[in-house]
Amino acid sequence: MGTKRMTTEIRRNPSPFNSSLETGLRTLVILEASYPRALALERLVEFDYLVVHTGDAGGPESLHVPLPMRTGELLVRRGLIESGLALMMSRGLAKRMIEKTGISYRASESAGPFLSALSSRYIGNLRERAAWVEVKFGSATDEQLLDMTRQLFDKWTTQFQPLERARGENI
Numbered sequence: 001m002g003t004k005r006m007t008t009e010i011r012r013n014p015s016p017f018n019s020s021l022e023t024g025l026r027t028l029v030i031l032e033a034s035y036p037r038a039l040a041l042e043r044l045v046e047f048d049y050l051v052v053h054t055g056d057a058g059g060p061e062s063l064h065v066p067l068p069m070r071t072g073e074l075l076v077r078r079g080l081i082e083s084g085l086a087l088m089m090s091r092g093l094a095k096r097m098i099e100k101t102g103i104s105y106r107a108s109e110s111a112g113p114f115l116s117a118l119s120s121r122y123i124g125n126l127r128e129r130a131a132w133v134e135v136k137f138g139s140a141t142d143e144q145l146l147d148m149t150r151q152l153f154d155k156w157t158t159q160f161q162p163l164e165r166a167r168g169e170n171i
Contacts, residue, residue: 023077024084026051026126028093031107032115033130034138038097038104044085045077046145050133051126056152059132063125 016022030047031039039047055062085105088094093111097104115127137145 018080020080020083020087022084023048023080024087025123026130027081027084027105028088028107028111029115029123029126029130030133031094031105032111033127033134035107035111037138038099038106040102040104040142041078041081041085043142043145044081044105046149047130047133047137048077048081049149050137051129054129054132057133057136057148059136060125060129063122063129 026048027044030044030051034047050057050059052064053062054060085094085096088111089096093108093114095106095108097106115123137148140148
């Protein structure tokens with residue numbers, strides 16, 4: 001990811017929320033929970049989604065409120081996670097690994113001490129949920145994880161169709 005793209009994003013979105021910074025920190029927490037294992041970008045995207053919406057997957061209360069159209073979040077997350085990873089790698093907190101199976105990412109040795117220095121309730125909840133996602137889904141194959149995510153999307157779509165119909169929206 002080039003510096004020009006990151007600079008453009010910073011100017012376009014000065015808010016730390018829903019930004020490379022926020023997503024980068026979440027991604028770093030996920031990588032730290034999975035350490036020393038490296039994770040491919042697709043798994044990071046799915047794990048990021050699951051960490052934010054753990055309640056939907058039978059885990060602790062979700063970090064963010066459940067919105068009706070959250071299935072589209074996965075499409076937006078990939079770019080934000082790539083930008084966030086670039087930010088974390090530029091600070092030596094994450095590493096890109098080139099392996100026979102492709103490119104993956106791993107937390108650096110500095111990630112744990114850095115995250116331990118952060119003391120907000122949100123970071124604590126985030127670390128707790130990332131550990132839960134790692135335990136629950138860490139050993140799942142890519143196919144199993146994708147199948148589980150599809151099942152959740154089908155469930156969410158079904159749950160919110162009556163709400164959309166009540167508002168007169170087309171499905």
